[in-house]
Amino acid sequence: MNDKKLQIIQAAIKLFGDRDYHTTSVQDIVSLAGVSKGAFYLHFHSKEELLIAVFSYYMDGxxxxxxxxxxxxxxxxxxxIINAIQFQCQVIMGDQDFLSMHMKGIAFMNNTVKEMMIDHSMQTVRWMEQQILELYGPEIAVHSFDCANLLNGMLKEYFFYFIVYAHPINSQQLAEYLMNRMDDIAYGIMNKPTSPILYATLICPEQSQAITKETWLQKAHSVKDWIEANTDSTKSTETMVQSMDAIIQEALKExxxxxxxKGMYNYLISLANGNPGIIEKLTLLFEGQK
Known part of the structure; x- marks a missing residue:
């Protein structure tokens, strides 16, 4: 990004935070940025386009x-994960102008920015989910999306106390504290099996298509292990486990x-014989594969 464009963005952040978006004019922005109106319109067609660029600047970073x-x-x-939390703290707590602008709800005045914010938030959660899978292994796979959202939600609550009550927060201490709580949650789930609440395939199906092969295989192994642990040792169970092994071997191919x-999925559903627990897990696993 060239210097003048960055100067305009930084001036806009300052003015949108001190005043608001609607009462700030293009002239106000160029005066603070120390550039001409011609330079402004060389980089942005409108104030609305500048607003989008402001949020893109932060989200891209x-x-x-x-x-x-x-x-x-x-x-x-x-x-x-600890580094990511510390970086988010730096972004949220380190730029008072952007924070002030954000608190005024400017992002939700523009549909494009609102959609960008939602998409960016979901990308961050999916990134956290991937790290959680790698940290805790296949046993957490079915609950990985829940865990990522719990971690993200806890972080946002601490930001709330910083923003509203100006409560001082040490980013390193907070990151380590939240990871210790994540340990409590993850190991608690694995030691006391329960049903997940959120499923990435249902909430963001278009993003679930981009799930890595490694992550999908982790989930497949988790489902296979669940079938072995939660169904009677019958011929049907043995066949389901063998079928899952066959699917995993096929998925490993280039x-x-x-x-x-798809054929193996349909076969597994027939072997489930109406068992809602098995059907639910198979459906969620194969949502992006069928």
């Missing part, structure tokens, strides 16, 4: 940082045959 963390092989999944996978 966060997305780039998460990708950098993800690709850092020297970090453990736990360290990646170009899996979706016809085979």
């Amino acid at each position: 966060q997305s780039i940082y998460l990708k950098e963390i993800q690709s850092n092989s020297s970090l453990t999944p736990r360290e990646k 170009q899996p045959n979706q016809i085979i996978i």
